[in-house]
Amino acid sequence: MHPKIDMHSHIMPERLPDWADKFGYDGFIHLVHHKPGFARMMQGEKFFREIASNCWEPGLRIREYDTHGTQVQVVCTIPVLFSYWAKPADGLDISMFLNDHLAEICSLYPRHYIGLATVPMQDTDLAIQELERCKKLGLPGIQIGSNINNKNLSEPEFMPIYEACESLGLAIMVHPWNMMGKGDMEKYWLPWLVGMPAETSRAACSMIFSGVFEKYPRLRVCFSHAGGSFLPTIGRIAHGYECRPDLVAVDNPVHPRSYLGKFWVDSITHDPLLLEYVLKLQGSKRVCLGSDYPFPLGDLDIGKFIEEMDLPSNVKEDIFVNATLEWLDLKAEDFFESKHEERSDRKSIAQQSER
Amino acid sequence: MHPKIDMHSHIMPERLPDWADKFGYDGFIHLVHHKPGFARMMQGEKFFREIASNCWEPGLRIREYDTHGTQVQVVCTIPVLFSYWAKPADGLDISMFLNDHLAEICSLYPRHYIGLATVPMQDTDLAIQELERCKKLGLPGIQIGSNINNKNLSEPEFMPIYEACESLGLAIMVHPWNMMGKGDMEKYWLPWLVGMPAETSRAACSMIFSGVFEKYPRLRVCFSHAGGSFLPTIGRIAHGYECRPDLVAVDNPVHPRSYLGKFWVDSITHDPLLLEYVLKLQGSKRVCLGSDYPFPLGDLDIGKFIEEMDLPSNVKEDIFVNATLEWLDLKAEDFFESKHEERSDRKSIAQQSER
Numbered sequence: 001m002h003p004k005i006d007m008h009s010h011i012m013p014e015r016l017p018d019w020a021d022k023f024g025y026d027g028f029i030h031l032v033h034h035k036p037g038f039a040r041m042m043q044g045e046k047f048f049r050e051i052a053s054n055c056w057e058p059g060l061r062i063r064e065y066d067t068h069g070t071q072v073q074v075v076c077t078i079p080v081l082f083s084y085w086a087k088p089a090d091g092l093d094i095s096m097f098l099n100d101h102l103a104e105i106c107s108l109y110p111r112h113y114i115g116l117a118t119v120p121m122q123d124t125d126l127a128i129q130e131l132e133r134c135k136k137l138g139l140p141g142i143q144i145g146s147n148i149n150n151k152n153l154s155e156p157e158f159m160p161i162y163e164a165c166e167s168l169g170l171a172i173m174v175h176p177w178n179m180m181g182k183g184d185m186e187k188y189w190l191p192w193l194v195g196m197p198a199e200t201s202r203a204a205c206s207m208i209f210s211g212v213f214e215k216y217p218r219l220r221v222c223f224s225h226a227g228g229s230f231l232p233t234i235g236r237i238a239h240g241y242e243c244r245p246d247l248v249a250v251d252n253p254v255h256p257r258s259y260l261g262k263f264w265v266d267s268i269t270h271d272p273l274l275l276e277y278v279l280k281l282q283g284s285k286r287v288c289l290g291s292d293y294p295f296p297l298g299d300l301d302i303g304k305f306i307e308e309m310d311l312p313s314n315v316k317e318d319i320f321v322n323a324t325l326e327w328l329d330l331k332a333e334d335f336f337e338s339k340h341e342e343r344s345d346r347k348s349i350a351q352q353s354e355r
Numbered sequence: 356m357h358p359k360i361d362m363h364s365h366i367m368p369e370r371l372p373d374w375a376d377k378f379g380y381d382g383f384i385h386l387v388h389h390k391p392g393f394a395r396m397m398q399g400e401k402f403f404r405e406i407a408s409n410c411w412e413p414g415l416r417i418r419e420y421d422t423h424g425t426q427v428q429v430v431c432t433i434p435v436l437f438s439y440w441a442k443p444a445d446g447l448d449i450s451m452f453l454n455d456h457l458a459e460i461c462s463l464y465p466r467h468y469i470g471l472a473t474v475p476m477q478d479t480d481l482a483i484q485e486l487e488r489c490k491k492l493g494l495p496g497i498q499i500g501s502n503i504n505n506k507n508l509s510e511p512e513f514m515p516i517y518e519a520c521e522s523l524g525l526a527i528m529v530h531p532w533n534m535m536g537k538g539d540m541e542k543y544w545l546p547w548l549v550g551m552p553a554e555t556s557r558a559a560c561s562m563i564f565s566g567v568f569e570k571y572p573r574l575r576v577c578f579s580h581a582g583g584s585f586l587p588t589i590g591r592i593a594h595g596y597e598c599r600p601d602l603v604a605v606d607n608p609v610h611p612r613s614y615l616g617k618f619w620v621d622s623i624t625h626d627p628l629l630l631e632y633v634l635k636l637q638g639s640k641r642v643c644l645g646s647d648y649p650f651p652l653g654d655l656d657i658g659k660f661i662e663e664m665d666l667p668s669n670v671k672e673d674i675f676v677n678a679t680l681e682w683l684d685l686k687a688e689d690f691f692e693s694k695h696e697e698r699s700d701r702k703s704i705a706q707q708s709e710r
Contacts, residue, residue, distance in 0.1 A: 184502070197587075239625040
């Protein structure tokens with residue numbers, strides 16, 4: 001099996017502060033540990049999702065992902081914790097709490113975790129302030145939502161944040177959330193199955209057409225879930241740009257196809273045929289192994305379908321390791337030892353007991 | 356060049372009644388013929404779209420699509436004319452007006468036009484009443500929206516309509532409209548570039564997961580724009596069905612992948628690579644040449660990119676002719692003569708003067 005870095009996974013602290021009490025208003029996520037090994041995420045009084053201890057126990061996670069031949073996991077918060085809707089100072093407080101937790105895990109397991117911060121996107125100045133702090137904490141990037149309280153990523157207020165990421169050398173992962181149409185299609189899980197891929201396309205279009213990649217050419221951006229519906233609908237999007245430049249090319253004259261292979265996407269397609277299509281558009285250096293671990297909609301076999309695909313070994317190595325290292329501007333030697341050392345390291349982790 | 360049927364195009368009458376005046380409330384589409392050969396579609400006082408005379412002149416259209424080697428065009432109304440929001444009786448009145456116009460064109464040019472009706476989906480009984488009338492008018496199918504006033508195509512109230520279509524032998528084309536997220540992403544034409552593909556996936560998921568194809572196995576349904584984002588995200592959708600049947604498989608236990616190649620899609624991808632992917636999933640007998648003529652976002656070269664693809668001749672013949680004939684349950688000999696006759700017929704049409 002190839003060595004692997006899984007660049008798309010979610011983690012959270014086992015205990016959260018009582019933010020509603022602290023800030024004096026409701027709507028924040030809190031956890032109810034209702035039975036051993038499980039907790040209910042509650043949004044105020046509303047049940048959001050049941051999670052298991054692999055959502056918060058770093059050692060347990062390492063043992064789980066080791067069984068799939070993964071050595072390193074990139075971790076970030078669960079989008080519902082972004083709290084972009086909160087008052088800016090409170091959003092900053094929450095971000096700092098979550099980022100300190102990420103940094104702590106990374107310092108405890110430096111060869112097994114890489115953290116992507118969250119920042120209060122609802123306030124440009126506070127977001128940049130937290131970006132600078134996260135850089136010092138050693139986090140190599142941030143995760144942002146596909147929209148910020150329904151504002152698109154093309155809005156001028158987000159440009160200084162991209163600029164700061166570029167100058168600090170921080171990568172960006174764009175994750176779908178706050179899905180369009182959610183209220184009208186709750187049945188059959190459609191916000192997750194239909195809304196999320198659309199959200200990622202909305203985000204990619206917004207960044208491309210507003211000229212983010214022209215303004216900040218060294219910015220390294222990765223779109224989740226293989227770019228959602230963006231790459232499969234690039235024909236339609238490009239044709240829209242060509243036939244109605246008066247509507248589409250109003251802020252950036254560059255053809256959208258010229259950005260293919262410049263940004264990164266993850267591999268979460270659940271489908272070898274679509275991954276082949278994505279590889280043809282992006283090239284293997286711009287497709288990163290991702291899983292969405294530990295959530296059920298993720299690729300919880302962590303790239304098994306890619307192992308089974310008839311792809312050249314160097315293409316798999318790009319997907320499993322190189323694309324992510326280049327996206328995050330990190331070095332292989334910081335995570336991978338020689339074969340012998342790696343094996344003994346993995347064995348000791350697998351035997352390690354939970355705190 | 357192969358003979359061709361273009362099964363996705365839009366047409367409307369040159370003159371519309373003053374529905375606002377007739378029904379006593381506003382919001383209906385009317386046309387302002389502001390200069391020769393062009394008209395403004397107005398929604399009340401709001402400008403919707405400028406259209407040209409190829410939106411309403413059947414002879415001009417025939418000459419235009421003949422230059423692309425197309426002999427037959429399937430025509431239906433422009434979704435903004437669905438008027439599902441109107442009072443049911445008024446919706447029926449509008450549908451009857453539009454369907455009479457479609458039937459008239461088809462009877463004037465029986466070898467060049469096939470019409471898909473519109474029905475007042477806001478009222479099940481009236482919709483079925485109009486379905487029965489359209490059957491008598493000789494229209495072989497209907498076009499419906501991807502949602503009906505934000506209700507999904509999974510709603511029980513639509514089942515009798517599907518049942519009537521099945522028993523009358525009428526085909527259905529599902530067209531995106533009333534796009535999710537529209538209000539939050541007007542810039543860069545995103546409702547058309549991002550919202551429309553999502554809408555079609557929403558519609559396909561809603562019909563599949565509510566068991567429409569199990570209940571009405573002889574129902575022939577075609578999803579526009581190559582199924583929107585549905586086919587490219589089938590991996591995610593199928594995985595959602597597998598991992599959370601409690602959310603997804605609540606009304607239909609059948610795996611969503613088993614419907615691939617059962618419904619039809621059109622070819623409007625603007626991209627040979629995506630069309631190859633679609634053909635692998637659907638098979639060539641379930642992919643129909645479509646253009647979205649006469650609108651700029653359409654494939655106005657009408658299948659030129661498919662002619663240029665390295666596909667076996669029988670695959671192209673399926674896409675250009677056979678898939679559509681099977682979808683609409685029509686016979687080739689009703690449209691295509693022997694080579695000699697066909698050529699002289701085309702010549703006479705090309706020479707025919709506009710009424």
